[in-house]
Amino acid sequence: MPRRTPFSRPAARPATLLVAAGVLAGLTACSAPPEQAAAPAPPPHPAATVAVTSAMPADIADMVVPTTGEQTRLSQGLDAFGRLAADKALRTCLAEHRTPAPPHEPPAFVRFSDIPDLPFIDRNGFNGVIVPGAADATGDRPAEGAGRGIQDRCMKTGTSVEQSLRTLYVDVQGSWFREESSLRTHPRVLAALRSFGPCMADRQIEAPDENAFFALVDQRMQAGDTTGERTLARAYSACMKPAEDVRSELRKALGTRFRADHRQEIDALNTALPAKIREFERRYGVRISFPVL
Known part of the structure; x- marks a missing residue:
């Protein structure tokens, strides 16, 4: 895919819906996240770090x-x-x-616009966050001739590694995000979203809707205006909360039904995913980590 964004909307392409950042960004033909009109463009570099944990969840x-x-x-x-x-x-x-490694962005955590993590945004803003253990991309350069052929072969090796993990869960996850996306047009959600523009206006921010808001975020990030971006992040967390409170209630009920309908597939993941993660940690000398507040 061509560019990484701090947000992805993972609803339309289940086979590639979460490849929103990655090892081969800009060098492979991965699908870009759909419907990115409401998502900010990427900053020159993601934020350096946030706190992380390597503790696996009790429920995979x-x-x-x-x-x-x-x-x-x-x-x-x-x-x-x-x-x-x-x-x-x-x-x-x-x-x-x-x-040499080809030019590419380091692996980063990428948040989801359809399920906004408002407390995290309030504290850390919209910038992406580099994954702990990612190699420094400084000094990477394109190769020519035989070197380019080696780069291509090694890129395919990297792609196959990622896909061997994603294959385990992408179908289930794709089905979930397709169902979850129905909440975008739920009458209660649309009603709650009507407060977004007035809430922004109360903060002297000219953003009647999310598209207009993220256009402002894009401007701040491209200009390197960290203070302005963080101000917008705090406003978003406050003004999106009424709608997200409604979505959260609806989403939890939808998730309960989805898990019941897909119990067999999810039970298989409870065994397959931890085993694959442990295998990757041993084989590649990396460790899984999750952002925390």
């Missing part, structure tokens, strides 16, 4: 079928872990051939 399904902003941190960690392992496989392959 929380990583795949998130119903709250807090649970999306688990989903971010799972997705980023696959990209981190892929990046390690890519760099190992390149090192064996004494070939």
